[in-house]
Amino acid sequence: MTAGGWLEGLHGGMSARLIMDSAAPPSCSRVSLQAKCSCSREAVSSMLKSFEAKDRAEMVKDGKVVVTCEFCSSVYEFTPHEAGVEEGA
Numbered sequence: 001m002t003a004g005g006w007l008e009g010l011h012g013g014m015s016a017r018l019i020m021d022s023a024a025p026p027s028c029s030r031v032s033l034q035a036k037c038s039c040s041r042e043a044v045s046s047m048l049k050s051f052e053a054k055d056r057a058e059m060v061k062d063g064k065v066v067v068t069c070e071f072c073s074s075v076y077e078f079t080p081h082e083a084g085v086e087e088g089a
């Protein structure tokens with residue numbers, strides 16, 4: 001019965017998270033052009049840091065990492081250091 005309680009807790013947590021993800025953040029809905037995209041420099045940066053080190057290293061071009069959002073075409077530029085790339089490695 002401990003396993004059942006664990007599953008129930010997990011499921012409840014997932015439901016709450018899905019509801020949060022589908023609800024548009026109030027601050028974004030006021031910006032008409034970007035209402036459908038919630039990307040930000042911080043979000044892109046944390047996404048970069050979730051990549052494998054070798055994948056991040058491959059993204060470095062001309063001494064910088066440029067990420068273009070596929071949804072709103074926003075362009076974010078990072079230094080290799082900001083992207084978590086170990087220079088010279």
Ligand SMILES: [Zn+2]
Nearest residue numbers: 037039069072
């Ligand atoms: Zn975006």
